[in-house]
Amino acid sequence: MTAALCLVVSAQAVEAQEPGAPVVLAAATTGTPAERAQATLAQMTQDEKLTLLKGYFGTDFPPAKFEAPKEARNGSAGYVPGIPRLGIPPQWQADAGIGVATQGGAAEKRPRTALPSGLATAASWDPELAFAAGKMIGSEARADGFNVLLGGSVNLMREPRNGRNFEYTGEDPLLAGIMAGAQIAGVQSNQIISTVKHFAVNDQETDRNDGNAIVEEGALRMSDLLAFQIAIERGEPGSVMCAYNRVGGLHACEQPFLLNQVLRNEWRFPGYVMSDWGAAHSTAAAANAGLDQESGYGLQRADWFSADKLGKAVAAGEISQAQIDLMVTRILQSMYAHGLVDNPVSEGHPIDFAANRAVSQRGAEAGMVLLKNERDVLPLAATARRIAIIGGHADKGVLSGGGSSQVYPDGTNAVPGIKPTSWPGPVVFYPSSPLEELRKLLPGVQIDYAEGTADPAAAVRLAAQADVVLVFGTQWASESIDVPLSLAEGQDALIDAVAGANPNTVVVLQTGGPVLMPWVDKVPAIIEAWYPGRAGGAAIARILTGAANPSGHLPATFPRSLDQLPHPGDPRKGDIVYDEGAAVGYKWFDKHGHEPLFPFGHGLSYTTFEIDHLVVTPEGEGLVAMVEVTNTGKRAGAEVVQVYVSGMGWEAPRRLGGFERVELASGETRQLDIHVDPRVLATWFTGRPGWTHPAGAYTVSAGHSSRELDDSVTIELPPSFLPPEWRPAKS
Incomplete structure (x- = not known):
């Protein structure tokens, strides 16, 4: 109608x-x-x-002397009265996209199951996993008596220092929209509403209430708005949440x-x-x-x-x-x-926390990214008889992000008292210790722990005595703040010193997004674990030991230095002109020839994969890329096959056109059909609203990341135009 x-x-x-x-x-x-x-x-x-x-x-809300309506759910974010005379129920609204978050003081906190961060889920490149994650947190929301979940976060990573990047789904509109849409659909499978937020261009927290995002319309259509458009098409959220900031x-x-x-x-x-x-x-x-x-x-x-x-x-x-x-x-x-x-x-329905922690753990394992693994230092060899663990409170738990999306665990904060202890905190560590989980998986191995930053010399001495060292680096981020692209409190210096004492130093990062790594050339192995959720300690231990094979791929580019960014200075106030347009993330790096620290789409495994026999044919207004992927290593694993497209006069040399995560046994080959959305082949011209692509040659490439492409073909396409209201047919 x-x-x-x-x-x-x-x-x-x-x-x-x-x-x-x-x-x-x-x-x-x-x-x-x-x-x-x-x-x-x-x-x-x-x-x-x-x-x-x-x-x-x-x-x-005592500071404002506000008393919530008595019909509201305790600890919730929102309440809209119903109409009892007509049988219209109230709307009981809960934060957020990582789990059922509660607001208020200690009396209001509801212990619930935290997923890994949104960025970690995006790093899985697995829409089915995102759906399962959404279904799980939606079930907990329903059990608590909430019928609106304020999740579905899809703002693009234009500013890698944005304190809310951990809630979102990365820098590419196709990946971000697909992953957020799948999670929204999972939430709503519980017969409740999910939002999609924050509409739109809410891409930093500095001056978030009045900052004025300025992006040329065509570029906006091909970037931030396309991410929302895809998420809405795939997830069909019941509500859109409009953002704090100004737009135009x-x-x-x-x-x-x-x-x-x-x-x-x-x-x-x-x-x-x-x-x-x-x-x-x-x-x-x-x-x-x-x-x-x-x-x-x-x-x-x-x-x-x-x-x-x-x-x-x-x-x-x-x-x-x-x-x-x-x-x-x-x-x-x-x-x-x-x-x-x-x-x-x-209200009052029981929650199966054990089953829900298992969902969270599967997501954490699938989203962890093995960034580097020289000399096959990982997985931890059975011959390593002494392991040193240093830093990151790894003896106690795993870090989570703060703000309104903070989920409180079924159990206590494993490391209480870290500042800030009030908004935008508290800083919360989930009680899932990587140290204890490693001891379970490596019986008979001596595993020692040092806090690290308080006494770096002691940590270095411990490292020198070990066969392998695991240094845990942390970066806390939260709503309402932006954060430096660095590890705080001397952690970079600690990693550097430990690596100097032991050549087998592995760094495990728990961060809200990309960070700089001045020590990158001194350590043979790095894992990005993001904020890994309620069962993150177990997930980290399984990845380190090889009980689980890493398969995550980066949903965002890791820069080598700030001067590689479109806007190297601190996040701006007032008019925030995004003159990079649609060249967000890897597109900016490709356009300007910057060599990233780790490129978009990058992720290693304990096995190896070969991608070849690429064949591309037209499919409606888009394309289908048929490609073979083979597990050429000695153990089972999962690969994310990525398809990139290149056209004439674009904002950048290439765009992500499609992807598929596939699990393969050793020696197994699988043929994949990866469909390319026609909007990814097109350009939005303000003078001709809609999606236009001219006749000509388009290059299609398949590979392991935006910078590691195994096979390419060129295809001639006729001209095409799609109106603004075009959307793909439901599969």
């Missing part, structure tokens, strides 16, 4: 409602979600309609280009738009621009979508009644479409 038709039906239905007519409860309505929404809207009073347009913070001068939650033109008119998004908590800045301007629901009253007090302000705006003709009805209809339609009415949630 089109928006215009919805408005006509809405007006007719409201006029047809007789005073005193029998009430039809929401659950008793029939038809499509759109038809059911219209039937319910026709019975609603104006006060009831306005009730659905304002959300509250779900937890008491207007706050994102009152930017009609984003919310009305792109999201509604072109992408045909049927759900509703909620604001980030405090991201609304007006009443009539925001409502007319496409914002449906203001969220988080209590954390902020502007109260732009209060019944009083909305009512006055309608009376003054600043907002039409038809617009109010449309806003309500979108919310109701999404609630019907995703089961909130027909499968209502309730």
Whole structure:
């Protein structure tokens, strides 16, 4: 049903409602979600309609003397009252994309299962794993009585120092959109709503409330917006969360280009738009621009979508009644479409933490990236009789990221008291010790631990006595801050000194994103473990020992130095001009001939793979790349076969065109059909809105990373044009 038709039906239905007519409860309505929404809207009073347009913070907030509504779920991020007279349930909203996060003080904390970071999930390049991860955290949300999960985070890594990069899915729009979309679909398989956020260009935390992102429209369409477009197509989220920042001068939650033109008119998004908590800045301007629901009253007090302000705006003709009805209809339609009415949630259901930790551990193992492994130092050899573990609190647990996405473990914070202990902290280590897990897997091996930074000399002495040294490097990141691309508190110097004392030094990184590595040439092996989640210690131990074969590949480029970045200086305030356009991440490096520390798509294994016999044929407006991959090593493993495309006049030499993760036994060969989305072959010209690719020769390459391509072919393609509303057919 089109928006215009919805408005006509809405007006007719409201006029047809007789005073005193029998009430039809929401659950008793029939038809499509759109038809059911219209039937319910026709019975609603104006006060009831306005009730659905304002959300509250779900937890008491003492600094602001705010008491959450008594019907809210304890520790939750948000609450929108329902309409009991009509059987419309409340919306109980919980953070976030890594697990069920709780807000407030100690009394509100709910111990729940943390996934690895969003970047770790993206590093698996495995949509099925992302779906399973989303399904798991969605099940915990439902068990807690939440029917809206504020996840689906897909902002591109334009700024590698962004403190929220760990929540997101990397630097490439195709990979980011596919992985986020799969996780959204997994969450919603529990008959609850997932959001996709933060719409749009919310790519740094510095000046996040007022910073003005400026990107040329065509470049924006081919980068940040394409990531959202793909995530929405694949995940079909019930809601979009608009961002704090400005885009093109207007706050994102009152930017009609984003919310009305792109999201509604072109992408045909049927759900509703909620604001980030405090991201609304007006009443009539925001409502007319496409914002449906203001969220988080209590954390902020502007109260732009209060019944009083909305009512006055309608009376003054600043907002039409038809617009109010449309806003309500979108919310109701999404609630019907995703089961909130027909499968209502309730609190207090048991959670199988053991099973859910297993899901988290599988994700952590699949997302860890073996960056370097000279002399086959890993996996840890059975002949290593003495291992030294240094730093990173590896004797206690594994690090997690902070802010609103912080998931609290079933168990205590393994390393309490690290500052900051309040917002944007606390710093939380999950009680999953890599040291203890290694001792379980390596019985009879002497494993000693030194804290490291407090007494580097003692750590160096311990390292000199060991057969192998494992140094754990950590970088804490969080919402509301941006972070340097470095390891804090002297960790780089510690790694350098330990490597000087023992040539068999392995570095295990737990970081929110890329970091610089001044010691990279002095250590033979490096593993990027990201924030590995609730069972991260066990996952790290299995990767180090070879009980699990590493298969992760980088979803973001690791630079050698800051001067390789488009904007080497500190994150900016005010107008943030992204003049690199669509050349984000590896595209920038390729365009300017920079040699990265580790390229996008890079990831090693304990076995080896060969990719060849590439054949490319047209498929609709896109392509299909048929390629063979063989495990040429001596043990089973998984490879991510990546297909890149090159055309004329693009923002960069190549773009990721498609990928597939495949598990192979030793000696096994598999043929893959990797489909290339036609939008990846095209350019968006502002003067001709849509996806255009001219006739000519296009090069298609298959390989192991953006810089390691095994086979290439050239194909001649006719000209093609796809309109803005084009989307691929559902498979």
